[in-house]
Amino acid sequence: MSDSNNKLSSIWNLFKYTPRKNYEFSLPETMEEKAILDNPYENKDEFSELKPLEDTNKKVNLSLKQNLDFIKSSYNYLINSDIKIREFIINVRNKQYNAFIIFIDGMVETISINQFILQTLMLKNKSNTYTGNIEEVSYSPSKEKFKLQKKEKLSLSDYISQALIPQADVKEINIFSEIIDSVNSGGCALFVDTIDKAFVVDTKGFEKRSIAPPQNELVIRGPQEAFIENIRTNTSLIRRGVNNENLVIENINVGTVSKTKCAICYIKDIANDDLVAEVKYRINNLSIDYLLSSGHLEQLISDNPSSSLPQVLSTERPDTSITYLLEGRVVVLINGSPYALVMPANIFDFLTSIEDTNLNYKFANLLKFLRVLASFITLFLPGIYIAITTFHQELLPTELLFSITSARSGVPFPIIVEIFLMEISFELIREAGLRVPASIGSTIGIIGAIVLGEASVSANLVSPILIIIVAVTGISSFAIPNFSLSFHFRITRFIYTILGATSGFLGISLGIFVYIGLLCSLKSFGVSYLTPYVPLTKIVNTGYFSNPIWKREKRTDTLNTKRLHKQEHISMKWRQGGNIDEQN
Amino acid sequence: MNKIRIGAIEAVCIICIITLSNILLAGPQIILRSTGSSALLNTFFISLLAFIVFYIIYLLFKNFKNSDILDISSFLAGNWLKVLLGISIILFLLLYASTNYRDMAENLKIIYFQNINITYILLLIIIPVAIVNCFGFNTVIKCNLIILPLILLTILIIFILGMPKFVLQNIFPILGNGIKSTFLTGSQNISVFGGLIYLFLIMPLLKRKDDFKKVSFTSLAVSSIALTLSTACLLFILPVSIITKESIPFYIAIKQISLGNFIERVDILFLFIWLLTIFSNLSILISFILLIFKKITNIEDTKPLILTFCSILLGIALIYKNENQLTLAKVTIYKNIFLILVLGVNISILVLANIKKKIKDKNKTIAEVN
Numbered sequence: 025m026s027d028s029n030n031k032l033s034s035i036w037n038l039f040k041y042t043p044r045k046n047y048e049f050s051l052p053e054t055m056e057e058k059a060i061l062d063n064p065y066e067n068k069d070e071f072s073e074l075k076p077l078e079d080t081n082k083k084v085n086l087s088l089k090q091n092l093d094f095i096k097s098s099y100n101y102l103i104n105s106d107i108k109i110r111e112f113i114i115n116v117r118n119k120q121y122n123a124f125i126i127f128i129d130g131m132v133e134t135i136s137i138n139q140f141i142l143q144t145l146m147l148k149n150k151s152n153t154y155t156g157n158i159e160e161v162s163y164s165p166s167k168e169k170f171k172l173q174k175k176e177k178l179s180l181s182d183y184i185s186q187a188l189i190p191q192a193d194v195k196e197i198n199i200f201s202e203i204i205d206s207v208n209s210g211g212c213a214l215f216v217d218t219i220d221k222a223f224v225v226d227t228k229g230f231e232k233r234s235i236a237p238p239q240n241e242l243v244i245r246g247p248q249e250a251f252i253e254n255i256r257t258n259t260s261l262i263r264r265g266v267n268n269e270n271l272v273i274e275n276i277n278v279g280t281v282s283k284t285k286c287a288i289c290y291i292k293d294i295a296n297d298d299l300v301a302e303v304k305y306r307i308n309n310l311s312i313d314y315l316l317s318s319g320h321l322e323q324l325i326s327d328n329p330s331s332s333l334p335q336v337l338s339t340e341r342p343d344t345s346i347t348y349l350l351e352g353r354v355v356v357l358i359n360g361s362p363y364a365l366v367m368p369a370n371i372f373d374f375l376t377s378i379e380d381t382n383l384n385y386k387f388a389n390l391l392k393f394l395r396v397l398a399s400f401i402t403l404f405l406p407g408i409y410i411a412i413t414t415f416h417q418e419l420l421p422t423e424l425l426f427s428i429t430s431a432r433s434g435v436p437f438p439i440i441v442e443i444f445l446m447e448i449s450f451e452l453i454r455e456a457g458l459r460v461p462a463s464i465g466s467t468i469g470i471i472g473a474i475v476l477g478e479a480s481v482s483a484n485l486v487s488p489i490l491i492i493i494v495a496v497t498g499i500s501s502f503a504i505p506n507f508s509l510s511f512h513f514r515i516t517r518f519i520y521t522i523l524g525a526t527s528g529f530l531g532i533s534l535g536i537f538v539y540i541g542l543l544c545s546l547k548s549f550g551v552s553y554l555t556p557y558v559p560l561t562k563i564v565n566t567g568y569f570s571n572p573i574w575k576r577e578k579r580t581d582t583l584n585t586k587r588l589h590k591q592e593h594i595s596m597k598w599r600q601g602g603n604i605d606e607q608n
Numbered sequence: 609m610n611k612i613r614i615g616a617i618e619a620v621c622i623i624c625i626i627t628l629s630n631i632l633l634a635g636p637q638i639i640l641r642s643t644g645s646s647a648l649l650n651t652f653f654i655s656l657l658a659f660i661v662f663y664i665i666y667l668l669f670k671n672f673k674n675s676d677i678l679d680i681s682s683f684l685a686g687n688w689l690k691v692l693l694g695i696s697i698i699l700f701l702l703l704y705a706s707t708n709y710r711d712m713a714e715n716l717k718i719i720y721f722q723n724i725n726i727t728y729i730l731l732l733i734i735i736p737v738a739i740v741n742c743f744g745f746n747t748v749i750k751c752n753l754i755i756l757p758l759i760l761l762t763i764l765i766i767f768i769l770g771m772p773k774f775v776l777q778n779i780f781p782i783l784g785n786g787i788k789s790t791f792l793t794g795s796q797n798i799s800v801f802g803g804l805i806y807l808f809l810i811m812p813l814l815k816r817k818d819d820f821k822k823v824s825f826t827s828l829a830v831s832s833i834a835l836t837l838s839t840a841c842l843l844f845i846l847p848v849s850i851i852t853k854e855s856i857p858f859y860i861a862i863k864q865i866s867l868g869n870f871i872e873r874v875d876i877l878f879l880f881i882w883l884l885t886i887f888s889n890l891s892i893l894i895s896f897i898l899l900i901f902k903k904i905t906n907i908e909d910t911k912p913l914i915l916t917f918c919s920i921l922l923g924i925a926l927i928y929k930n931e932n933q934l935t936l937a938k939v940t941i942y943k944n945i946f947l948i949l950v951l952g953v954n955i956s957i958l959v960l961a962n963i964k965k966k967i968k969d970k971n972k973t974i975a976e977v978n
Contacts, residue, residue, distance in 0.1 A: 415720060419876040527732055529876065530716060533883035534736045537751070541740035544750035558750045560617050 084198045088122050088217035095126055095215075098204060106130055114145040114216065115152040116180060116188065127212040133229025137212055140190050141225060145214075151187055181219050189214075193226035205283055232257065240507065241341050245382040250340045255285050255359035258342070262289055262355070265346035270294070276307050278321070282314035285359040286321070289345075294352045296584045302549055303354045303367060318363040321356065325367075327547050332515055334508035335548040337369040344378045352585035354549075368549035368583070372568040374506035375399065385570040392569055398503035402513045405497045406447065407520035407532050409490075410439050415528030427489075434484040440525040442486050446494045447521070449476060451514070454498075555582040612745050612899075616819040616826075619810055621752035622892055623803035623827035628759050628834055629889035630802050632882055633711055636839040637858060638939060640851045643794045646784025650794040651839045655832035658801045661951065662824045665807050668958035671965050673817045677808035677954055678903050684961045693957070694904035697805070698897050700949050702917075704802060705893040706924035707938040709733060712886045714931065715856050720879075730925055733883075737890040738918045742911065745899070748891045755888045760834060762881040767837045769865045769874065774844035784848075799946040801831060808954050809896060894918060 085091050092109070099107045111124040125141060145152065158175045178186065185194055197203050198221040203213050210228030235257065238250035251258045259273050270292045277283040286307060290300050306325040315321055318338055326335040339345060340363050345355045348366045356365040366373075375395045380388035412419055413428060420428070435442060453472035460468055476494070480486045497517070504510040516539070523531030546553035556566055561581045570576075574595050579585045594600060614622075636647070643650040672680050677697075682690035713729045721729060740748060783790055807824060814820060838858070842851060845861040862875045897917050898910040907913075928934045 416876050418873050528720065529879050530720070530729070530732055530883060533880050533887070534732060536880070537736045537884055537887040538739050540751050540754055541736075541743050541747050544754070545743035545747040552750075554750070554754075558753045559615060560753060 082200050084200065084203070084215070084220050084222055086218055086220045088124070088215055091215045091222075092124055094200060098200070099126075110142070112142065112146055114184075114188075115148055116183060117155045118153050121180075122217040123215060125212055125214050126207055127227065128207060128210070131208075131210040131230045132212055132227040136191075136227045136229065137225075141212060141214065141227075144188055144190060145184075180216075181221060181223075184214075184216065184219075185223055189223060189225060191225045191227075195224045196221045197224050198222070205277070208283070209285070228256075235261070238340050241339060241344070241378070241505070243341075243377070243379040243382065246341070246378055247343050249342055251342060251357070251362045251364060253360050253362055255287055255357050258357045258362075258364070259287050259289070261342040262345055262349070262357075265342055266291065266349060271349070274304070276304065278307060278310055279312055279314040282316070284315040286315070287357040289349060289355040289357065291349055291352070294350065294579075294585050294587050295354060296352065296586065299352075299368070299549060299583070300354055303356065307356070315358065316360065318356075318358045318361040318365050321358055322365055327549065331542070331546060332512045333371070333543075333546060333553070334374060334506065334512065335369060335546065335553070337366040337373050337506070338363045338508070339366060339378075340364075341378055347378065347381065350590070352579050352583045352587075368547075368551040370548065370551065370553050370555050371509075371543065374509040375504065375568070377505040380570060385572050388570045395503055395505065398500035399513060401500040402497055402504065402510075403517055404520055404532065405493060405500070406443050406517060407524035407535075409493050409524075410443060410521060411524035411528040411532055413439055414525060428487070431487040431489050435487050436484070439490075440521070442490055443494075443521055443525075444518075446476065446480070446486055446490055447497075447518070449480075450494055450498055551582050556580060612813055613815045614746075614749055614810075614813050615815050616823050618749045618753060619814060619819070619823040620827045620830065621756045622749065622810065623806050623823070624756055624830050624834075625752050625759075625885070625888050625892060626803035626806065627801050627827070627831035628756070628763075629708060629885045630800050631763075631831070631835050631838050632759070632858070632885050633708055633715075636835070636842045637851065638800065639794075639797050639839055640842060640848060642785075642797060643790050644784030644848050644852075645779055645781055645843070646790040646794075647839050647843050648779065648836070649782065649784070650790050650797060651832075651836050653791055654795065654798045654800065655828075655835065657795055657798050658804070658828055658832070659825075661798070661804065661955075662807070662828050664955065665804075665958070666821050666824050668955065668962055669811060669820060671962055672811070674812055676810070676812050677957060678900065679812070680961045681957050684957055684964055689957075691904045693953070694900050696949055696953070697809075698900055700805070700945055701893050701897050701900075702921060702924055703937065703945065704942060705890055705921055706927075707934060707942060708886065709890060709921060710925040710928050710934055711938060712882070713925070714934065715859065718856065719859060719875075727926065730922055733886065733890070734918050734922050736887050737894060738914055740887070740891050741894050741898070741914045741918075745895050748895045751891065752888055755884050759881055759885055760830070762878060763834050763837050766862060766865065766874075766878065767841050769867070770841045770845050770861065773864050775847075776844060778843050778847060796943055796947065798951075799943045800835060801828070802946070803827060803831065805946075805950050805954075806892075806896065808950075809900070890921070894921070 082094065085094075092111075095101070095109070101107055101109065106129040107126070108129050109124055109126050111122070113120050114123045123145070125137070127137065157177060160173050160175050161170060162173060163170050177183075181196060185196055195206070197206070197213075203222050203224060206224040207213050210226075210230055211224045212227040214223040214225065216223075232254045233252045235249050235252055237248040241250075249261065251261065263271060263273070268291065272288075272290055272292050274288045276286045276288060278286050288300070288303055288307065303325075307321075310324055312324070315324075322334075322336045322338060323329050328335065337348070342364075345364045345366060349355055353369075354367050356367070358365075375392065377391070380391060383391070413432075417425055432439075432442075437445070450472075453468060453476070457465060457468045457472075477491060481488050481491065501510050501514060504513065520532055520535050523535045525531075527534070543554055544552075544558055552559060555561065557568075566576075566578060566580045574591075577591050577593060577595075578588050579590055581588075639650055639654075640647045672683075675683070678690050678694055681693045709730065713726055713733060716729050717724065717726055740751060810823070811817065811820060814823070842858055842861050845864055850860070859875060859878075862878050863873065865874045867874060894914065894917055898913060901907070901913065901917075902910050928937065
């Protein structure tokens with residue numbers, strides 16, 4: 025009886041009103057939908073753009089209160105926890121003025137602010153109580169004697185800047201946007217009543233990673249330093265390596281919201297002016313909200329961003345960047361990214377490792393040859409295998425053909441399915457191996473080896489010879505020093521496999537021809553992608569394969585550098601018994 | 609058109625690719641069929657003839673340093689001749705391209721794809737040609753810089769690998785089918801140097817006009833050496849009786865070559881180069897057809913026409929119903945049109961234009977003196 029009552033009540037409950045128990049939240053699916061929800065009665069054909077950001081190009085006011093209000097409103101001071109504003113009274117020439125400083129907690133060195141801003145300004149000392157004139161001692165080169173000159177009293181702002189803030193980097197800025205940018209990057213801004221500008225003091229002191237060995241571009245004999253996320257540390261690494269006053273590091277901010285600092289580095293008396301101007305032009309003309317990484321910038325400034333071939337070289341090694349700078353190229357560093365971008369780049373740069381310059385040219389050339397071979401194997405091996413086994417069996421010796429046929433006898437799939445099965449498994453294992461925590465990384469390797477090597481052959485899913493093909497292809501792809509190029513080859517390999525499966529060598533030749541066309545059509549910052557071979561330029565000593573170091577006399581012709589020679593015709597003068605000119 | 613500028617090496621590649629594709633597809637075969645065992649002698653003879661023709665063309669172009677044959681024809685008789693000549697050259701190039709194109713497809717069908725429809729093979733060949741042409745004229749030219757060395761290397765490798773199989777007695781009788789066939793009727797074999805046609809068109813494209821002489825003679829020298837090696841290879845490996853009977857004797861000759869016990873059939877590897885040559889050849893042809901069309905019609909952008917001309921080429925290639933029709937077009941019609949248009953009409957236009965220019969200059973000097 026009770027059971028039937030329960031059933032009835034549950035049926036009845038279906039029709040009863042019950043208040044919603046589950047919490048639900050959803051955003052409008054599109055911006056257009058949001059506009060309709062905001063203004064349901066307004067008939068708009070196109071939804072309006074987001075409001076522009078608050079105009080911060082306003083100038084600093086003489087009134088401290090107005091400046092304080094503006095800063096508080098700009099920084100959403102009431103809800104922002106890390107924005108610190110300290111109001112105080114400063115002493116200047118024995119007079120007291122209201123003032124405040126603003127900085128971001130965690131971005132600054134607090135000791136520096138306390139000791140060299142607050143202490144010197146708040147506490148009475150000889151400097152801020154002195155009311156007399158300034159006597160300046162200077163040397164007159166025309167009269168060849170020292171002279172003592174009384175100067176007129178400095179203005180209030182000059183006095184604060186020149187006499188009261190004992191800091192290395194103090195800037196006087198009167199535009200709020202610039203002040204805010206400086207504060208955002210770790211500065212401390214001082215506003216004083218009756219002064220229509222702010223004193224921005226460099227007090228950066230945020231936590232950063234220390235310089236560590238490279239993670240992805242390992243070398244045996246080269247330096248073990250890599251870039252970090254802090255742009256200033258990275259520029260210092262380059263500055264230390266180049267060690268020349270002609271190295272120019274220009275700063276450009278990219279992104280209307282993030283205002284990410286980018287440093288364009290080049291050597292003024294080597295790099296081509298047009299090339300430098302082109303790099304600056306492209307970076308200056310990016311209309312984006314934010315820029316977070318070098319990969320992001322690389323895609324935005326490449327000549328042909330739709331192509332999967334990398335056209336800008338990215339490196340985490342300062343020595344690589346320095347080598348390219350000295351060759352006449354431009355390097356771009358991005359704040360927050362431990363990679364530098366080198367431009368222009370050609371395909372041979374992606375097949376070159378910085379290790380090659382550290383080794384004897386014979387060893388380097390062997391490695392370079394191996395990399396070219398690895399590229400061909402990665403691209404073509406599965407395609408050629410499928411083409412031979414499907415269309416051109418006569419190429420193989422009869423015994424080998426029989427062994428392949430017998431190995432495949434139990435496999436129920438066509439070769440194309442077999443290849444794709446193995447290639448996709450391999451790519452999955454590789455991707456999973458990258459993403460899993462390091463502690464269980466080896467497990468993935470074991471699973472991969474068992475699944476690929478043992479189980480799939482035992483289950484007659486694939487033939488043993490295919491395992492060899494996929495393994496050799498995979499190993500070859502690891503021999504390519506550049507990750508982006510390796511990735512490109514991985515994608516293109518599938519196309520060649522399909523072409524080989526559908527039309528044999530005809531399909532592969534078709535693919536090769538189109539690929540050659542694609543390579544020939546590409547340019548990186550106005551330089552041909554296959555330079556110096558296509559178009560053929562003066563390749564003596566500047567080709568892909570290295571000459572002995574004493575014969576590398578010239579820079580690449582296609583870069584049109586200001587200095588073509590990088591060493592004298594006879595660089596090892598000691599072999600001639602010292603300086604030849606002196607002897608003559 | 610004026611924006612396109614090519615260097616001397618690129619220009620050499622253009623002329624060589626056309627000649628080498630002839631050599632790889634049918635050149636030595638045509639020579640051997642018409643001259644028999646005196647093919648090598650004939651090769652030297654036609655190379656010498658080609659040198660003379662190249663030199664005449666070079667001399668005739670000396671007074672027109674920034675003009676091609678179309679500009680010169682316009683100077684000689686106005687636009688009507690320019691348009692007429694332009695259309696004739698386009699038709700000649702289409703005929704030449706279609707025979708090579710169909711020939712290649714037929715060979716592929718016979719050797720590797722017996723069960724596949726010829727249209728499918730023809731389509732597969734024309735697709736990359738259209739794609740690479742979409743990348744632009746400069747890309748087509750740059751592609752040749754990569755492909756030409758590969759072709760030359762292949763010819764050399766085939767010659768070296770074939771050496772153990774050489775039967776030097778095949779050269780006898782040294783005069784083959786006779787003096788007449790070797791030197792008189794055999795002189796028509798100069799059509800193997802199909803790249804000659806580009807000499808009439810290449811002048812305005814050159815970066816340095818003074819390179820014309822260098823381009824002409826370098827390309828001819830390279831082509832002559834390649835032709836000699838190929839003819840020698842074919843002649844020494846196969847008896848003349850087989851060469852005249854077989855439809856693809858060059859392939860059969862390569863089939864005789866083996867690399868130890870592992871690679872018993874080198875011909876498959878040769879196929880790659882064979883295909884790249886035809887792709888490259890057709891790409892250049894389409895590019896030049898577009899250039900000529902642009903010049904005679906004054907249209908701004910020829911990119912949309914790539915597909916049109918590729919389709920026309922495919923259509924013409926499909927017209928040939930059998931091997932006999934193709935041979936007729938390839939050997940007889942092509943050879944005659946080459947002799948009439950390339951050697952006859954073009955050189956006549958150049959001679960007449962030179963005379964006209966001299967008369968004009970003379971009148972100008974007289975007028976200045978008066």
